[in-house]
């Protein structure tokens with residue numbers, strides 16, 4: 001062992017070349033320097049596997065680490081959906097951390113709006129501020145992805161300023177006070193698909209590195225795939241092939257916009273929810289068929305939306321298989337998978353990284369926006385796992401955001417807050 005925490009090892013390889021390896025301790029792992037005949041190559045080996053770079057092979061885009069900030073609607077946009085200064089401040093504080101930083105969801109057309117304070121990407125007038133958002137999210141080398149959707153029946157006429165929510169069919173979601181939507185006409189379906197294409201063009205013009213198609217969490221794309229919300233008898237409903245038609249058409253339109261407008265490799269990801277509790281509802285078998293269909297598309301990643309990375313079926317309590325394992329087996333390397341749900345500590349993330357490609361950290365990134373740098377610098381002891389009410393301002397959590405966190409998390413435990 002030589003001084004300052006480094007080790008030197010000399011040995012001969014079979015071809016008799018003399019190598020010297022020196023291992024130098026760094027907070028986040030070790031550096032291996034390989035010397036041969038006076039030349040030196042340094043390889044950084046991170047202590048945590050998730051801190052190593054990861055390449056999205058299809059486009060040859062390298063993410064600086066395997067951490068993803070998943071989409072989190074903060075409801076801090078202006079009334080019309082323009083990115084606000086508060087939002088920019090919030091994104092700034094998480095910037096430079098994750099390999100991939102996915103924005104809050106943005107609606108692709110006015111009827112697609114699902115929340116007050118939601119981002120919009122339904123008009124060119126939003127591009128200048130979206131450009132500021134993209135630039136902020138890209139600070140420090142993160143790839144900036146914008147998530148795009150239509151909320152469909154998960155909206156309300158109050159949010160749509162008097163207009164009825166729309167969906168595949170006129171079936172209300174199973175939640176208190178939900179309105180019955182009206183079924184989109186065939187022309188409106190085509191228009192909505194085109195709107196996803198236009199949203200992608202705007203995302204490219206605004207300087208994002210990619211879009212995530214939001215096919216999860218019960219919004220419009222999922223509503224077309226679901227036998228609960230899709231009771232159509234035309235080509236857009238009925239058989240599973242017909243229920244797949246809308247999601248597949250959206251992907252094709254997004255890809256067509258990428259082919260037409262992107263001058264550099266542009267990431268396209270898809271988010272799905274593997275099951276629904278409704279009867280009838282999306283089953284794991286349905287999801288396997290969705291995965292098969294997705295494998296036919298040139299996607300850069302699949303994002304599996306769940307509340308826990310190691311969750312088993314929510315429909316069949318007897319089934320003890322891990323849903324992400326089933327999906328991974330079915331994907332069979334066609335594209336990388338992002339897993340998400342209840343990852344907080346470096347050890348939990350490491351465990352997930354042993355099995356999956358990319359690891360998304362939601363709630364914990366709200367509590368601790370500097371999570372990655374703290375882990376990378378060996379400062380794990382200072383990671384926040386709860387926040388005090390006095391810290392809300394410092395963390396740029398406006399009251400509308402706090403309400404959203406509580407709504408998504410089923411109460412204040414989602415933060416969790418101390419000092420109340």
Ligand SMILES: Cc1cc2nc3c(=O)[nH]c(=O)nc-3n(C[C@H](O)[C@H](O)[C@H](O)COP(=O)(O)O)c2cc1C
Nearest residue numbers: 070071072073104105341342361362363404405408
């Ligand atoms: C405040 C909040 C807003 C969210 N908004 C979105 C969203 O816009 N789009 C989406 O797909 N998921 C959204 N989610 C779900 C997260 O992306 C993530 O899947 C979920 O929080 C589980 O991960 P976690 O346990 O690490 O927080 C939201 C979650 C939270 C807490």
